[in-house]
Every structure is written in structure tokens, then in C-alpha cells.
Amino acid sequence: RFLMDGAHDIEKAAAVTEHVLATVVKALHDHRIILEGSLLKPNMVTPGSDAPQVAPQVVAEYTVRTLARTLPAAVPGVNFLSGGQSEEDASIHLNEINRVSSYPRPWNLSFSYGRALQQSTIKTWAGKKENVEAAQKVYFGRCVANGLASQGKYTPGSEAASTESLFQRNYTY
Numbered sequence: 332r333f334l335m336d337g338a339h340d341i342e343k344a345a346a347v348t349e350h351v352l353a354t355v356v357k358a359l360h361d362h363r364i365i366l367e368g369s370l371l372k373p374n375m376v377t378p379g380s381d382a383p384q385v386a387p388q389v390v391a392e393y394t395v396r397t398l399a400r401t402l403p404a405a406v407p408g409v410n411f412l413s414g415g416q417s418e419e420d421a422s423i424h425l426n427e428i429n430r431v432s433s434y435p436r437p438w439n440l441s442f443s444y445g446r447a448l449q450q451s452t453i454k455t456w457a458g459k460k461e462n463v464e465a466a467q468k469v470y471f472g473r474c475v476a477n478g479l480a481s482q483g484k485y486t487p488g489s490e491a492a493s494t495e496s497l498f499q500r501n502y503t504y
Contacts, residue, residue, distance in 0.1 A: 335377065335379060335380045335414055335415050336379065336380060336381075337379035337380065337381060337382070338379050338381040338382045339378065339379040339382060340378050340379075340382050340383075341376060341377065341378045341382075341385050341389065341390070341393050343379075344376050344377060344378060344379070344393070345376045345393045345396070345397050348373070348374060348376050348397050349397045349400055349401055351373075352371075352373065352397065352398070352401040352402060353400075353401045355371075356401055356402060356403065366403055366405035366406050367405050367406075367407060369406055369407075370406070370407070370408045370409070370410055371402065371406055371408070371409045371410070371438075372409075372410050372411070372412055372443050373398075373409065373411065373412070374411070374412055374414045375390055375394045375411050375414065375416075375421075375424050375425075375428070376390060376393040376394040376397050377390050377414070377416070377424075380415075387420075387423045387424050387426075387427040388427050390424045390427065390428075391424065391427035391428040391430065391431050392431060392433065392434075394424075394428050395428055395431040395433075395434045395436060395440075396433075396434050398434075398436075398438070399434040399435055399436075402438065404435075404437035404438070406438055407438060407439060408438055408439040408440075408441060409438045409439070409440050409441070410441050410442055410443035411424075411425060411428075411440070411441070411442050411443065411444075412443055412444070412445075413442070413444040413445070413446060413447030413448075415446070416447055417447070418447045418448070418450055418451060418473060419487065419488070421442070421444055421447035421477075422447075422473075422476045422477055422480045422485055422487070423480070423485070423487050425440070425441075425442055425477065425480040425481060425485075426479070426480035426483055426484070426485040426487075427483075428440050429480065429481060429482060429483035430483040439481075440481065441477075441481040442477045442480070442481065444477065448470075448473050448474070448477065449470070449473075451469045451470075451473060452466050452467075452469045452470040452473065453466075455469045476489070
């Protein structure tokens with residue numbers, strides 16, 4: 332997994348992600364892992380947190396290109412991590428990834444978000460019993476947004492979402 336920390340541009344992010352994915356796939360082959368029974372949970376290819384940001388369509392193209400160059404079609408699915416993106420950015424990027432047509436996309440491209448699925452819900456709930464119903468509605472909206480993004484059918488801004496970056500510098504996983 333490639334971290335967002337730094338001033339690297341999207342070209343560097345793509346090169347490093349491609350190297351990491353190729354290494355992972357080789358290790359899977361070396362250990363005789365049945366690819367048809369696996370899911371990959373990688374980062375999206377994005378510039379570093381201190382670099383100029385790029386359009387969502389650029390993130391999508393670089394991400395799908397990187398997968399096309401490294402990931403066998405036998406892997407049924409790719410569930411992206413949000414990696415510190417805001418809820419809305421993660422949904423928009425996933426949506427654009429599922430709209431890319433310039434590279435083959437033999438895998439199901441979906442999400443495995445933590446913070447980018449829960450942030451608005453947790454803030455709405457705020458630990459108060461009287462906020463549970465409102466928080467459930469927010470959570471459902473984020474699920475709908477990302478479900479649609481997994482199909483390339485999300486309309487940005489159509490569901491309540493935080494645009495606050497969830498990036499934490501020097502975060503330890």
C-alpha cells in the first residue's frame with residue numbers, strides 16, 4: 332500500500348504502486364494462492380498530500396492502468412481503501428474508476444472504506460442516543476453513494492458527505 336504522505340506526483344505514485352502490485356502478485360503465485368478466491372485491497376493512485384492534486388478522471392485512469400498492467404483477470408475483485416481521502420473524494424474517485432473505458436476492467440471494482448464510510452456517521456451520532464436515527468440515515472446515504480460509485484453511476488454531491496480530508500500525516504497502520 333502506497334501512502335499519501337509526501338510531495339510525489341501521480342506518475343511516481345503510479346510507478347511505485349505498479350511495482351508493489353507486481354511484487355504482491357508474484358508472491359501470490361509463488362505461494363500458490365488461488366487467485367479466483369482472493370480480493371485485493373489496494374490504494375487508488377493519487378498524488379502525495381503535498382503535491383498538486385489532479386482531476387478525478389486522472390486518478391481513475393492511472394489507477395485502472397496500474398491494475399491492468401499488474402493484476403491478473405483471475406482476481407475477481409478489487410476493494411479500494413480510501414487512504415485518507417475525504418468521503419466525497421473517495422466516492423468520486425471510485426465512480427470515475429468504474430467509468431474508465433480505455434483499459435480492460437475484468438475485476439469488480441468496489442470499496443473497503445473505513446473512515447471514508449463512517450466519518451459523517453460518527454460526527455452525526457456524536458455518541459448521543461437521540462442522534463442514532465439521523466446517524467443511520469447518514470450511514471445509509473454513504474452506502475448508497477459508494478454502491479452507485481461501484482457501478483460508475485454516482486452523482487457527486489447527491490448524498491450527504493464530508494469533504495474534509497481524512498488524511499493524517501505520518502499515520503501508522
